Amino acid sequence: MTPPRLVTVAHGTRTPAGNRVAAELTRAAGAMLSLDAQVSYVELCEPLLADVLAASPGPTVVVPLLLSTGYHVRQDLPRSVAAARSRVVLGPVVLGGPLGPDPLLAAAQVERLREAGARAGQPVTMVAAGSEDATTSADLTVAADLLGAAWGAPVRLATLAGRGSRMLDVVRPGDAVSPYLLAPGFFADRAHSLALHAGAGVVAEPIGPHPLVIELVARRAESLLPLPQAH
Known part of the structure; x- marks a missing residue:
């Protein structure tokens, strides 16, 4: 079976430094779990979640880098994941909840x-x-x-x-x-x-790629494993 991968999804911003925070969190959490990891975004920055899921189909855990429940968590992200599930893929796609509160x-x-x-x-x-x-x-x-x-x-x-x-x-x-x-x-x-x-x-500065946030992203990804078997 193809090993699972971690895909994170951040909101996205026109500020490059903000998008780099999401990329750094993703890289570090993937390394902590020894998983291939890819960052994606809801909007304003590429790659978008739907494109990442389509580009490399396979067993995937999706961890939102969003701090609260809201429209993106309840509507946008489930739609993107549902679209990925509707295609022929190598394994399941499982969506986690927001990072916060925690x-x-x-x-x-x-x-x-x-x-x-x-x-x-x-x-x-x-x-x-x-x-x-x-x-x-x-x-x-x-x-x-x-x-x-x-x-x-x-x-x-x-x-x-x-x-x-x-x-x-x-x-x-x-x-x-x-x-x-x-x-x-x-x-x-x-x-x-x-x-x-x-x-x-x-x-204070924004929370950023703090080690505790990296740990939280890794925990959320780990909680979604093992993935259910595809049918």
């Missing part, structure tokens, strides 16, 4: 806050891209609670779009701001600018 992401955020100079006990606002999807809002609430537990102090939540409160209404002067964002790009730039405008004392 304690490993919260722990990585804490390290980014410390790297940026945040002090123990300093008030924190976590900022996420946001969505109109109610499932995203529920996930973000859990993610903020996990960050608060890891940081040791309450964490307020703000979003840049969709449901939720906006940064200028949430961030207080002197806050540390933790972007709940995986990579550089439009939302990270917007979060940084608004945080400074609101008087934040510290703005």
Whole structure:
């Protein structure tokens, strides 16, 4: 039987550095599991998930590099995987869930806050891209609670779009701001600018290719193995 491969799927951005984060996470997680690994994207960057699945058919685990449930997780990705399953392939294609919320992401955020100079006990606002999807809002609430537990102090939540409160209404002067964002790009730039405008004392970097995130991607892929036998 053809060995399984890992395919990750990130949102995609017009910022090359953001797309490189997804590629680095994929390479490192694949190496950790001794699996061939290929990055793909939902939009704004190639290769797209559907093209990756079509180009090299075979037993595949698909791990979204997305931090919350939402439209892409519930609609776009299942459609792409269903299309792949409808073709003659060498093995099954199994789709995992989003990376977050998860304690490993919260722990990585804490390290980014410390790297940026945040002090123990300093008030924190976590900022996420946001969505109109109610499932995203529920996930973000859990993610903020996990960050608060890891940081040791309450964490307020703000979003840049969709449901939720906006940064200028949430961030207080002197806050540390933790972007709940995986990579550089439009939302990270917007979060940084608004945080400074609101008087934040510290703005952490996006979570990025942190070792804990690599571990999380590998765990999610491993949880999908062994793949069911194709019929």
